[in-house]
Amino acid sequence: MKIHEYQARDILSNAGVPVPAGTVIENVETAASTYKQVSKEAGTDLVVVKAQVFAGGRGKAGFVKLVRSPEAAEEAARFMFSNKMVNQQTGPDGVECKKILMAAGVDIEKEFYLSITTDRATRRNILIASAEGGTEIEVVAESNPDAIIKEPIHPLMGLQPHQARRLAYRLGFKGKQVSQAVKIMIALDTVFREKDCELAEINPLIVTPASQDHPDGQVLAIDAKFGFDGNALFRHKDIAALHDPSEDNANELKAQKFGLSYIQLDGNIGCLVNGAGLAMSTMDIIKHHGGEPANFLDVGGGASEEAVTEAFKIILDDEGVEGVLVNIFGGIMRCDVIAQAVVNAAKQVGFNVPLVVRLEGTNVEEGRKILQDAQSEIPTMQAADDLGDAAQKVCGAVAGA
Amino acid sequence: MSVLIDANTKVICQGITGSFGALHTKGCYDYGTKMVGGVTPGKGGTKDDNGLPIFDTVQGAVDATGADATMIFVPPAFTADAIFEAVAAGIRVICAITEGVPVQDMVKVRKVLDDHNAVAGPNKKIYLVGPNCPGVITPGPKTGSGKSHDDPYTNAGCKIGIMPGYINTHRSESKLGKNVGIVSRSGTLTYEAVWQTSNLGLGQSTCIGIGGDPVRGLGFIDCLELFENDPDTDAILMIGEIGGTDEEAAAEWYKTNGSKPIAGFIAGRTAPPGKRMGHAGAIISGGSGTADAKIEKMTECGFEIAETPADMGGAVARAMKLEAAAV
Numbered sequence: 001m002k003i004h005e006y007q008a009r010d011i012l013s014n015a016g017v018p019v020p021a022g023t024v025i026e027n028v029e030t031a032a033s034t035y036k037q038v039s040k041e042a043g044t045d046l047v048v049v050k051a052q053v054f055a056g057g058r059g060k061a062g063f064v065k066l067v068r069s070p071e072a073a074e075e076a077a078r079f080m081f082s083n084k085m086v087n088q089q090t091g092p093d094g095v096e097c098k099k100i101l102m103a104a105g106v107d108i109e110k111e112f113y114l115s116i117t118t119d120r121a122t123r124r125n126i127l128i129a130s131a132e133g134g135t136e137i138e139v140v141a142e143s144n145p146d147a148i149i150k151e152p153i154h155p156l157m158g159l160q161p162h163q164a165r166r167l168a169y170r171l172g173f174k175g176k177q178v179s180q181a182v183k184i185m186i187a188l189d190t191v192f193r194e195k196d197c198e199l200a201e202i203n204p205l206i207v208t209p210a211s212q213d214h215p216d217g218q219v220l221a222i223d224a225k226f227g228f229d230g231n232a233l234f235r236h237k238d239i240a241a242l243h244d245p246s247e248d249n250a251n252e253l254k255a256q257k258f259g260l261s262y263i264q265l266d267g268n269i270g271c272l273v274n275g276a277g278l279a280m281s282t283m284d285i286i287k288h289h290g291g292e293p294a295n296f297l298d299v300g301g302g303a304s305e306e307a308v309t310e311a312f313k314i315i316l317d318d319e320g321v322e323g324v325l326v327n328i329f330g331g332i333m334r335c336d337v338i339a340q341a342v343v344n345a346a347k348q349v350g351f352n353v354p355l356v357v358r359l360e361g362t363n364v365e366e367g368r369k370i371l372q373d374a375q376s377e378i379p380t381m382q383a384a385d386d387l388g389d390a391a392q393k394v395c396g397a398v399a400g401a
Numbered sequence: 402m403s404v405l406i407d408a409n410t411k412v413i414c415q416g417i418t419g420s421f422g423a424l425h426t427k428g429c430y431d432y433g434t435k436m437v438g439g440v441t442p443g444k445g446g447t448k449d450d451n452g453l454p455i456f457d458t459v460q461g462a463v464d465a466t467g468a469d470a471t472m473i474f475v476p477p478a479f480t481a482d483a484i485f486e487a488v489a490a491g492i493r494v495i496c497a498i499t500e501g502v503p504v505q506d507m508v509k510v511r512k513v514l515d516d517h518n519a520v521a522g523p524n525k526k527i528y529l530v531g532p533n534c535p536g537v538i539t540p541g542p543k544t545g546s547g548k549s550h551d552d553p554y555t556n557a558g559c560k561i562g563i564m565p566g567y568i569n570t571h572r573s574e575s576k577l578g579k580n581v582g583i584v585s586r587s588g589t590l591t592y593e594a595v596w597q598t599s600n601l602g603l604g605q606s607t608c609i610g611i612g613g614d615p616v617r618g619l620g621f622i623d624c625l626e627l628f629e630n631d632p633d634t635d636a637i638l639m640i641g642e643i644g645g646t647d648e649e650a651a652a653e654w655y656k657t658n659g660s661k662p663i664a665g666f667i668a669g670r671t672a673p674p675g676k677r678m679g680h681a682g683a684i685i686s687g688g689s690g691t692a693d694a695k696i697e698k699m700t701e702c703g704f705e706i707a708e709t710p711a712d713m714g715g716a717v718a719r720a721m722k723l724e725a726a727a728v
Binding site: 137138193196229234235276278287293298 | 478501504506508511512565567568585588589590592596613642643644646650668671678679680683687692710
C-alpha cells in the first residue's frame with residue numbers, strides 16, 4: 001500500500017526526523033493564508049507548492065511550483081486543483097489533485113539518499129544510502145554503482161548506532177551532522193520495522209548551509225516515500241486508514257471483494273485462471289500465440305460458481321476484451337464441478353465474444369461433456385484439449401472475428 | 402528414496418480444526434499419509450472427524466505421537482508463532498501453507514531457523530517449506546481408491562499439503578521407469594507440470610512447492626541440492642516466476658554443482674513492471690526480476706527451457722534426451 005508525501009512526512013516527523021515546516025490544504029481559498037503561515041514559521045519567503053498525487057513527474061507537469069508570494073501560491077494551487085495532471089505515468093485519463101502540500105523552501109548544501117527495504121536474496125532488511133541524493137536510486141545504480149552503500153540490518157536487533165555512525169562518516173557527514181544523520185537512520189529503521197514497511201525512503205535527505213543557529217548545518221528530510229506490506233495492515237489500523245481509494249482501479253477493488261486477484265492490462269484477450277503462477281503463464285502463452293492478455297485473474301483454488309460469475313462480469317466489463325480464455329487445473333476441486341460453474345456463470349453473464357475453456361485434472365472427461373452439452377446454449381464457447389490448443393483457439397477466434 | 406518426506410514421515414496439522422486444516426488433513430490422510438494428529442489450543446484431548454487426536458501444543462503432539470513433520474493452516478497473523486512452536490518442538494519438516502504472512506514476520510522466522518540450522522547436527526536440521534505454498538508430496542504406488550483412510554490411494558507415499566495426489570506417478574507405475582524431481586514457486590503450475598510429466602510416462606520422486614512469498618523457507622538451491630543427492634531423482638524441473646533473483650542464483654549453483662538433466666520454466670514474461678501478479682513475491686521492480694533475465698541465465702547454465710507452460714513436460718523430455726518414440 002502506498003501513501004501520499006504529506007502522510008509520509010507526518011510519519012517521519014512523529015518518529016523524530018526533522019522536516020521543513022509545512023501544511024496541507026484542500027481548497028484554493030486557504031492557499032494565500034497558508035503561504036503566510038508557513039513562510040512566517042520557517043522565516044523564509046520561499047515555499048514549495050506540491051500536488052499530492054501518486055504519479056511521478058510532478059515538476060515537469062507543473063504540479064510542483066516554487067513560489068515567493070501569497071498571490072503566486074494561490075495561482076499555483078488554483079492550477080493544481082482545477083486541472084488534471086496528465087503524463088506518461090498517469091495514462092491519458094490523468095489524475096485529480098485533491099490535496100496540496102505547502103512546505104517551506106530550504107537552501108541545500110548537499111543531498112543524500114536513504115532507504116530501507118527487505119533484500120530477498122539475504123532475507124534481511126537492508127539500509128541503502130548514497131551521497132548522490134536527489135536523483136532516483138535506479139539511475140545512480142546504473143551510472144555509478146559504487147556510490148551506493150548497502151548495510152544489512154539485524155532481523156531481531158534492528159539497525160545499531162555503530163552501523164549508522166560508520167555509514168554517516170562514509171557518506172561524508174561532518175561535525176554535528178553525524179549525530180543528526182545517525183538519529184534519522186535509526187528512526188527510519190524503527191518506523192520500517194514497527195509499521196511493516198516494504199519501502200521507507202528519504203530522497204533527498206539534505207544538509208542546509210551553515211548558519212548562526214546551526215554552524216554545521218541541519219540535516220532534514222525533504223521528500224519521503226513509504227510502501228507498506230498489505231499482509232500486515234491487520235495490525236496497523238493507523239496505516240490502513242491512510243489508504244486513498246481514489247487512486248484504485250474500480251474493477252480491481254471489486255475483484256478483491258470476491259476474493260479474486262485481478263489486474264487490468266490493455267490487451268484484447270481476457271483470462272480466468274486458478275492459481276497465480278498458472279494465471280501469469282496463461283498470459284504468457286496468449287502472447288506466445290499472437291494475442292495480448294487483457295488481464296491477470298486468479299480465481300483462487302476453489303473456482304466456485306459465484307467466483308467465476310463475478311470474474312466473468314469483471315473481465316467483460318473491460319471494453320477492450322474481444323475473447324476470453326478460461327484455464328482451470330482441477331485438483332482438489334473436480335473438473336465436472338468447475339465445468340458446471342463455468343457453464344452456469346457464462347449463461348448468467350451472457351457471452352457475445354469467443355469463450356475458450358480448457359479444463360484439466362480430476363474428472364476431466366465428465367467436465368468436457370458438460371461443456372459440450374451446453375454448447376447450443378452458449379454458441380461462442382469452445383472446449384480446448386490442452387493449454388497450447390486453448391491459446392491457439394482463442395487467439396484464432398479473436399483474429400478471425 | 403525421495404527427498405524431505407517418505408512413507409514413514411509422521412505428520413500433524415497445526416490448525417486442524419479450521420475449515421482448510423480439516424479439509425486437507427482428510428485429503429492427506431485418505432491419500433495414505435501417516436497423519437498422527439493435530440494441534441488447536443483449547444481443543445486438546447478431543448478427536449477430529451478422522452479420529453485423529455488433537456493436542457493443545459505442538460510439543461504435546463510430538464511427545465505423544467513422535468511426529469516429525471507438520472503442515473500449518475493457521476491464519477497469517479499467527480503463522481510465524483506456529484512455525485516457532487514447531488521449531489521449538491523439534492519438528493524436522495515444517496510446511497506452512499498459509500497465504501498472506503507479513504514479510505517482517507518471515508524475516509524473523511528465517512533468522513531463527515538459520516541460527517538453528519547453523520549449529521544443528523546433520524539429523525537435527527529443520528526444513529521450512531513455504532509459506533504461501535501447496536506443500537510437498539512424495540508419491541507412492543496406487544493401492545486403493547483414496548476415497549477414505551480405510552482405502553488409501555497409496556500405502557507407500559506421503560502428501561503434506563493441498564495438492565491433488567492422484568496426478569502424481571510413482572516410478573514403479575511410470576512407463577519410462579524414470580523420476581523427475583519438481584520444485585516450484587507456484588501451486589497450480591506445479592500440478593500442470595506433474596500432469597504433463599506423468600502423461601509423458603515419467604514418475605516424480607518428490608514435488609516441492611516452495612511458495613510465492615519474497616521471504617520463505619527452502620529456496621531453489623536447497624531443493625536442487627536435495628534432488629542432486631537423491632539417487633531416486635533422475636532429472637529436475639525448476640519452475641520459477643518473475644521477482645527476485647533466486648532463479649539466477651540457482652542456475653549458477655547448478656552450473657557448478659549439478660550433474661542431472663535439468664529443465665526450467667519462468668512464469669510472467671508478459672507481466673508489466675511494478676505490478677504484483679497475485680503472489681506477494683511476483684513483482685518486477687527497479688528493472689530486476691524479469692523473466693528474460695532469468696531465462697537467459699538458466700539457458701547459459703545448461704537448463705532446457707520450456708517456452709510455454711504447455712511445454713514443461715516437453716522440456717524435461719528434451720533435457721533427459723528421451724527417445725521421441727517413447728514421448
